[in-house]
Amino acid sequence: MAASRKIWAFGSGKGGTGKSVICASIGAYLAQVGLRVVLVDADLGGANLHTCLGLETPLRNLAEFIHRRENDLQNLLLPTAYPLLQLLPGTQYSHDASTIRFQQQRRLLRALNRLEADLLILDIGAGSSAVTMDFFLAADPGVLILTPEPTAVENIHQMLRQLLFRKLRSLHDYHRFRTLLNGLWETQQPSYRMPWDFFQMVEQKSPDIAGRLRAHLRGFRPGLIVNQVRTEEDRELGRALKTVCQRHFGVEADFLGAVEYDDAVWQSVRQRQPLLPAFPHSRPARSIRQIADKLLYRARQRGA
């Protein structure tokens, strides 16, 4: 991945968490402060970012690239109402692309990296399909958005588990550990619930391998955003999840902030405008701005 290019991916365990609204708002905000931003609608099969930006359904989209009718993503970019913000529209129909193959995915990631931009914001689909997870892991950081509801939290747990083990599988010499890990898997199914327990079992079998896996996972620091919070308790959920991730999953999550439930969001969607320019003084807009600033600050700290 090119060092100069920032790629942030936003995913969620389930639909309806407000992912697209947050992506569009962060993109519009950072374009206003002077970054060249490309919003990538990587929700293959359920694209709707264009609507959040007040655009008509684009005729040409990622499907052109996937079916090799277009080789240069630059030609698919659409201008938006904001000078430095461009949109790469996603595919509309699931048969177009939701099951693109590994090769295609590699080709797409390479092409994304060549886009002329300071920042790519990937709105990846909800759930944990292989494509979604690989986009998430290719980004720095990948950010999970959830709402304070049992179903959303459960899906986040599931997604974190799957991301974690997919990340392990990306080790270049994973085949050397496969037998050991699969063996533990099968004998200890119940403990698979808690990745941290799993690592302790690996540790007992082989401290060397456990050390390698840990070192490999050090780069996995997913961000967390809790959207549509209504109470103080909701707001605490992010910090609670960070604690839970660290202790029971062995994952250092980065809680980026909570975004308030507010009518302004609903109004902005109805008006088909990103929340941030449309209602800059609403509470959720303020929170999203802080989250974007935080992400930018972290990226600069990393020297990206």
Next chain:
Amino acid sequence: MNPFAGYNYYQILELSRGASPEEIAFAYQRMRQIYSPESLATYSLFTPEERAEILAQIEESFRVLSDAPSRRDYDAFLPSEVRPPSPAEAGPQPALPFEETSEPPSLRPMPSPSSERPEAEPPAPKPPREITGESLRRFREALGINLDRMNDLTRIRKGILQAIEDEDRNLLPAPVYLKGLVLTYARALNFSAPEVAAQQYLDHLASHKS
């Protein structure tokens, strides 16, 4: 599996060692919320038994840390600041030397580099067969380690080290903590089976009530 294996009471409550009483009370409430059966963050993660175990450890941590005298006793044998275990941050955790997971988790061996440990030079003094305060003292002195050095090695206050050697029951903490102290002591002197030594010391103390 013990979800807090390797954690001390501060780490269980996500506190720093210098936490104020208010911070302790706040952290305790927060942890109780995170692990309550109604908690959004964890309701689906644990079996009722696991949850009960976690909550019991949170209660125990708060009970000790919220009471100034017991906190002092507890602090006396904690190693200096240790980071919470996390695979993403720290290296591999040293495996717990205990058989029983019910031990206070903070009794891990001191992270002192092995080069600092007293090297057994020939002719090496032999660890005593019978473990008493007196025999521990003689062995320590035979190794040429004074109390200041011992304090460096173990981070146990000199007063407590002395009380262990004097078998001064008035100064020694409850057996469950004392075992950890003696374990640390024995480890610093490179006992081959420090757990056994610690248990012998406790047995000795129990059978010689003064």
